[in-house]
Amino acid sequence: MSPPPLLASTREELADALAPRRRSGDPVALVPTMGALHDGHAALLRTARQQASSGVVVASVFVNPLQFAPGEDLDRYPRTFDDDLELCEKEGVDVVFAPSVDEVYPGGEPLVTVEPGPLAAELEGESRPGHFRGVLTVVAKLFGLTRPDAAFFGEKDYQQLVLVRRMSRDLCLGVEVVGVPTVREPDGLALSSRNRYLDPAERSRAVVLSRSLRAAAERAAYGLPAARWAAMRVLDEVPKSELDLDYLAIRTPDLGEVTDPHPATATPARVLVAARVGTTRLIDNLPITLGPVG
Ligand code: PAF
Secondary structure: OOOOEEOOHHHHHEEEEEHHHHHHHOOEEEEEEEEOOOOOHHHHHHHHHHHHHOOOEEEEEEHHHHHHOOOOOOOOEEEHHHHHHHHHHHHOEEEEEEHHHHHHHOOOOOOOOOOOOOOOOOOHHHHHOOOOOOHHHHHHHHHHHOOOOOEEEEEEHHHHHHHHHHHHHHHOOOOOOEEEOOOOOOOOOOOHHHHHHOOOHHHHHHHHHHHHHHHHHHHHOOOOOHHHHHHHHOOOOOOOOOEEEEEEEEEOOOOOOOOOOOOOOOOEEEEEEEEOOEEEEEEEEEEEEEEOOO
């Protein structure tokens, strides 16, 4: 087991923890989280540890109010800090940055925020207006405070990953944004901090999301309409009262519209789904290949 991580709750403590490592030129890897860590986060931390090698791995634990709309689950968002620290220690994290809301937003909501562009109004953004402005603003702040060489994000929140990558590129932040594949339960359900809200009946229904994505992947060689139809057939197995579909979308890997639904050659794409199961909103996605393979 590695030594316990240094715990920083203020900007100064974070700067002090990083100063000696910066002086010796060690690379800095950042894993931003909202806590309630699970095996999906463990995969992020492990990938960061491997890529940073002898460099420094920082995990931030901060439930960011700016990315929750009124009426969303900010107050009931799970907070499991002692367990989070234990996982960080197990995965070899060097510094855990766990600031208060005042520390991140002194004086309240910032006057200047990151405008995430048109993609933020689609898919997740359509039912969560303002969400990605909140995400990109806090990620930009965490980049500013940590000044990482690389930052690690789960593919489970695929739209977030695409937008953070875009922000780093468009604003020349110089941070390599690394996507880490989704970790799944044995039956296929994507790990999420929100899965703990599901009761047993909802939990068994929720698996339909990943099954629908796999069905799309299996039919993708026949083109976009066939992939979509296969996914919808699986989703339709569950009545709307039990699984309220928000969207099923097939997009390009950077979430643009697919212009050729029947490509003549193998073309990478992404299938994404979002649905409410009971009161819990779940999302998932999978890479697929449209058009003939091989
Ligand atoms: O994916 C998350 O947990 C959050 O959106 C993030 C990136 C930590 C920003 O608050």
